[in-house]
Amino acid sequence: MSSGAAMSSVTIDPARMRNVMGHFATGVTVITAVHEGAPVGMACQSFTSLSLEPAYISFAPALTSTTWPRIREAGSFVVNVLAEDQQDVCRAMGRSGGDKFADVAWDKGGNGAPRLAGSIAWIEADVEHILPGGDHEIVIGRVSALEVPRDAAPLLFFRGAYAGLTG
Template sequence: MTMTMTAPNPADPAALRAAYGTFPSGVTAVCALRDGTAVGFAASSFVTVSLDPPLVSVCVQHTSTTWPLLVDRPRLGLSVLGDAQDVTCRQLAAKNGDRFAGLDLTVTDGGAVLIPDSAAWLECSVHDIVPAGDHDLVLLRVEALQVHNGVPPLVFHASGFHSLTALAAPAA
């Protein structure tokens, strides 16, 4: 079967966002201390990469004003946000204001900042940075982790937040 693609120009940002939005993703917070102050952002571009060595990645837009404050930190906290943290995610993604106002943070000895009530915490170091179009692909080495069983992840899909539901057991 042959088919001709009739979609809009793939260089059209709106068409790309619509296509990319069909893929659900988890949402993470990438945070650390800088001069004693929490700095960080929300990222839906989190991907697991490797078990050996333990690597994950996030993509960071070149225009980010937060990433330059994090890139040289010895440890970054990566919190896999829980399904009840949609307001926290919006706050961490805000362009203005105090992203951490009202949040009770956990800070590791290495300066990684972690968000309580998350599904998991990963304490990471920057392993490599790969330029990729208008973003950088940031490979992070997992140095320590903690899973919070019973906290379902926050899911971002079609420009909105969602929760996972358990699949029904197959009929016997």
């Protein structure tokens, strides 16, 4: 947008936005932390690498999330990149209430946050910046450690359903 461009007054229907954006395949992650001595986690598709120097990642939790405030308060977290065979883990972390970790194996990361067993990659980070983003917040995390513990295909989300790689 050029500096002289006028702001658009077009209103986009949220259902149409969801439908159209659903055509963009995303990887599936679970953001985890420890809050008041207990593991917390949430499924997240809005994750991306942001910067190599410094090493930053970003994700965008909804303002309606009940888990994000606990992760924010913890200050450090792990992004767990899920494998194609971890749909059950995603479902567990995507639900509200209950013990999301009851049937999910994990170990403690270097920053204390859960690293989920079977993930194809994990990234430990500290909350560096939080910016407003409409009905979400944009979280920028400074990476403190990262690893690829497993060679497997990623879990993807496409058009409202889980998907995998073909070919």
